[in-house]
Structures are given as structure tokens and as C-alpha cells.
Amino acid sequence: MSVDGFTDYHNRTVVIRSGLDDVTAVSRLAHEVAHLRMHSARQVASAGSIMCRGMREIEAESVAYILMAHHGLSTGGSSFRYVASWAASIDRHHPENVIEGVGNRIVSVARKLIQTVDRDVRRMEADRDRRPSRMVEQSSLGHDPQIRSLGGPQW
Structure with missing residues (x-):
């Protein structure tokens, strides 16, 4: 994988490279958010070995x-290759053991993120459905609001 995004653990921010297609951008964002959910700045700073970074990338x-x-x-198979590569860098003969060792943690965090995303999507859809089809604008002179229809008859 190329460097399509990174996490600034100290400031708890994520940066995603511009110009990515939507699916790749969302995938990178999910990866970096997982880092923020699972790994702290202190863990990253004290983790000097390839094994520690490898475990973070696998997770x-x-x-x-x-x-x-x-x-x-x-993700078109790129996730499998990426995870397999990092797992093999930790245990060349039994990379499956590396992944098995963190499996419960991975599933737990994934479930929490899925619940959060699904809840937020439902909330946004409900908000969208509750909005009237008319838009209210305050005029620049501070007079009564002007009401315009968004695609219907003018009021």
C-alpha cells in the first residue's frame, strides 16, 4: 500500500491524501480511525520494533x-496482502498465529465502529427526512425570512 493516509497520534488527527477514489479514501479513513481507536501516542512512541508496528498495522x-x-x-484484495505481509514480518513460519492472537481485539473494535457508523447514518437519514422541502433564508437587511421552495412551487 502506498502512503494514502496517516495518523498523528499526538494531535489525534487523521490525514488522507487528496485525489483518491471514494472507496480508497473511505478505506484509508477506516484504517486510520482504527489506529486512533486502538493505539495511543505513548504506545507508538515506545514501540521501536517492527513487531509492534506490524501488530498495529495488522489490527x-x-x-x-x-x-x-x-x-x-x-478493498480488492489489497487488505489481505497488506495484513499477510505484516504478519509474515513478525512470524515468517506461522503468520496465521499472529493474526489469531489479535483476532478478538480486531473483532471487538470493528463491531464498535460498525455500531457507531450505522447509528450515525441512521441519525443523518432521520434528520434529512425531517427537514422540510423548503429553505428559509434571512435577508441581508434583517427583514422577515424569505421562503423558497427547493424544486416545488414558489411560495
Whole structure:
């Protein structure tokens, strides 16, 4: 994977490279949010070995994969290659053991993120459905609001 995004653990911010297609951007965002949910600045600063970084990458990418799959979005196999590569860097002979060791943590965080995303999507849809089809604008002179229809008869 190229560097399509990164997490600033100290400031708890995520940066996603512009110009990505929508699915890739969402996948990278899910990966970086998983880092923020699972890893602290202190853990990252004290984790000097490849094993520690590898575990963080396995966890974040696995959570992102599950979140994307839950919402019907495919990562096109890149997630599997990325996770397999990091797992093999930790245990060349038994990379499956590495993934198995963090499986429960991955599933737990993925479930929480899925619940959060699904709840927020339902809330946004409900808000959208409650909004009237008319838009109210305050005139620049401070007079009574002007009401315009969005695609219907003018009032």
C-alpha cells in the first residue's frame, strides 16, 4: 500500500491524501480511525520494533477490512496482502498465529465502529427526512425570512 493516509497520534488527527477514489479514501479513513481507536501516542512512541508496528498495522487494516465489508465495499484484495505481509514480518513460519492472537481485539473494535457508523447514518437519514422541502433564508437587511421552495412551487 502506498502512503494514502496517516495518523498523528499526538494531535489525534487523521490525514488522507487528496485525489483518491471514494472507496480508497473511505478505506484509508477506516484504517486510520482504527489506529486512533486502538493505539495511543505513548504506545507508538515506545514501540521501536517492527513487531509492534506490524501488530498495529495488522489490527488497523483488519478493522478497516471488516468495516468496509460490512457496508458492501471491497478493498480488492489489497487488505489481505497488506495484513499477510505484516504478519509474515513478525512470524515468517506461522503468520496465521499472529493474526489469531489479535483476532478478538480486531473483532471487538470493528463491531464498535460498525455500531457507531450505522447509528450515525441512521441519525443523518432521520434528520434529512425531517427537514422540510423548503429553505428559509434571512435577508441581508434583517427583514422577515424569505421562503423558497427547493424544486416545488414558489411560495
